[in-house]
Amino acid sequence: xxxxRVLSIFFFVVAIGLAxxxxxxxxSKIDADAxxxxxxxxxINKLKMIRDAEVAYYTxxxxxxxxxxxxxxxxxxxxxxxxQKTEEIEMLSYGREKSIIHIDTIGKxxxxxxxFVVREPLLNLAAGTIxxxxxxxxxxxxxxxxxxxxxxxxxxxxxxxxxYDATVEKVIVKEGQQVEANQPIANLSYNRTNNxxxxxxxxxxxxxxxxxxxxxxxxKGNVVVDVxxxxxxxxxxxxxxxNKNEHALRVGSRTEVxxxxxxx
Numbered sequence: 001x002x003x004x005r006v007l008s009i010f011f012f013v014v015a016i017g018l019a020x021x022x023x024x025x026x027x028s029k030i031d032a033d034a035x036x037x038x039x040x041x042x043x044i045n046k047l048k049m050i051r052d053a054e055v056a057y058y059t060x061x062x063x064x065x066x067x068x069x070x071x072x073x074x075x076x077x078x079x080x081x082x083x084q085k086t087e088e089i090e091m092l093s094y095g096r097e098k099s100i101i102h103i104d105t106i107g108k109x110x111x112x113x114x115x116f117v118v119r120e121p122l123l124n125l126a127a128g129t130i131x132x133x134x135x136x137x138x139x140x141x142x143x144x145x146x147x148x149x150x151x152x153x154x155x156x157x158x159x160x161x162x163x164y165d166a167t168v169e170k171v172i173v174k175e176g177q178q179v180e181a182n183q184p185i186a187n188l189s190y191n192r193t194n195n196x197x198x199x200x201x202x203x204x205x206x207x208x209x210x211x212x213x214x215x216x217x218x219x220k221g222n223v224v225v226d227v228x229x230x231x232x233x234x235x236x237x238x239x240x241x242x243n244k245n246e247h248a249l250r251v252g253s254r255t256e257v258x259x260x261x262x263x264x
Contacts (some may be wrong), residue, residue: 039236040249042203044263047251049192049199050211050230051259052115054252056080064228066215068200075196078111116192119169121184125160128152129178135171135186148185166190202234209234214254228252228259 050071054064057074065071088100124130132149134141141147141162148160166188173185193199202209212231217224231250232240240247251261 036237039204040263043232043249044261045192046199046203046211047230047232047249047261049116050213051251051261053111053199054215054228054230055259056111056115058226063226064215066213066228068210068213071213072197072199075111075116075199079108080111080114112196116196117189118192119187119189122147122160122163122186122188124148124150124173124179124181124183124185126150126152126156126158127179127181128158130173130175130185131157133171133173133175133185135168137168137171139168141166141168141188150179160185164190202232204236205234216254218255218257220257225257227254227257229254 053071053075056078057071058064059080060074060078065074085101090098090100092098128150130148131151132146134145134147143162143164145162146159147162150158150160152158167190168186169189170187171185172187173179173183179185200210200213202211210233212233213228214230215226215228218227219225229250229252231245232248233245235241235245235248240249247262249261249263252259
């Protein structure tokens with residue numbers, strides 16, 4: 001009887017211990033997966049910025065660059081010309097039409113402002129009346145602060161919080177105005193990065209590890225085409241490290257005419 005009780009207690013303790021180990025293993029796996037996912041998203045965000053900068057550089061120079069210093073300098077000081085395309089139809093003497101395309105430069109905008117500033121509307125949450133509005137054109141908002149209160153058509157006060165730190169470029173509505181759900185109430189803008197000079201550095205990695213950047217040409221049939229590739233040099237995902245980082249996150253291609261990322 002005593003032996004049976006001792007064995008029961010022993011197996012009960014063992015079962016609890018195994019359960020704790022199992023739970024800890026599962027939690028560790030979940031935590032590791034979350035860490036990898038978060039790190040890869042940071043890398044993807046930077047690869048998208050590198051791609052956009054390379055496309056802008058190509059627009060200005062007719063080629064890509066494989067040098068980060070050159071690319072960063074271009075972002076910091078370069079401009080993109082804004083053009084307008086018009087078509088003129090000329091009637092020829094024999095009854096045919098001739099199309100003449102005119103491309104005029106109507107201005108320019110800095111690369112930093114056009115590529116590295118995100119502009120998007122701030123949408124209202126519920127149909128009703130704007131009761132409070134803490135938005136000032138040219139002012140800033142902080143993530144999480146209440147910036148508008150709408151009295152909905154059902155009589156409920158709906159608070160709208162700032163989704164991120166941003167600059168208010170334009171206020172579209174005013175207090176007392178009737179609004180619809182998902183109606184823009186302001187236009188916001190924010191910088192994609194606070195430090196353009198840090199564009200080459202891998203995020204979330206100790207040390208000064210950098211992306212690998214390549215630019216060159218490939219022949220497709222009888223046509224020579226410019227290409228570029230930016231690649232993560234220290235993947236945190238073990239699957240991406242196989243075969244010398246063969247599946248590491250990258251954008252563009254050394255061998256194909258593509259500016260897509262391998263996560264897309």
